[in-house]
Amino acid sequence: MTAKTGIILAGLLGFLGVAAGAFGAHGLRDRVGPRELEIWHTGAHYQQLHAVVLLAVALWALTLSARGEPTGLHGVAMSLFVAGIAIFSGTLYAITLGGPRVLGAVTPLGGLCLLAGWLTIVVLGLRQVT
Structure with missing residues (x-):
């Protein structure tokens, strides 16, 4: 995912x-x-919380991109946050509105995406040279 896409999705x-x-x-x-x-x-x-994190990662990637530095893992983190929001929050909304309770079994997959996004940020931090 590009920084621009991440910023737009964070806003939406x-x-x-x-x-x-x-x-x-x-x-x-x-x-x-x-x-x-x-x-x-x-x-x-x-x-809401992860939309803000998505924006932060997208802005971080935009800054690095402007300096010609790689941003591949930033795109991975952003994609994980978007997928996590869609699956985690989406299934909770659907359940509340009367969707099948079996969606509750899918909700943790969204949580795993969110956790993986956070771990990707840890890896990015560990790779930070300066």
């Missing part, structure tokens, strides 16, 4: 995360139970 996912949080607080409050609302808010929280 951040926007949608705020919208999801607001929808949960105002649109779902009287339509679902407290447990479902908690599930929805967990999805929105993780989406």
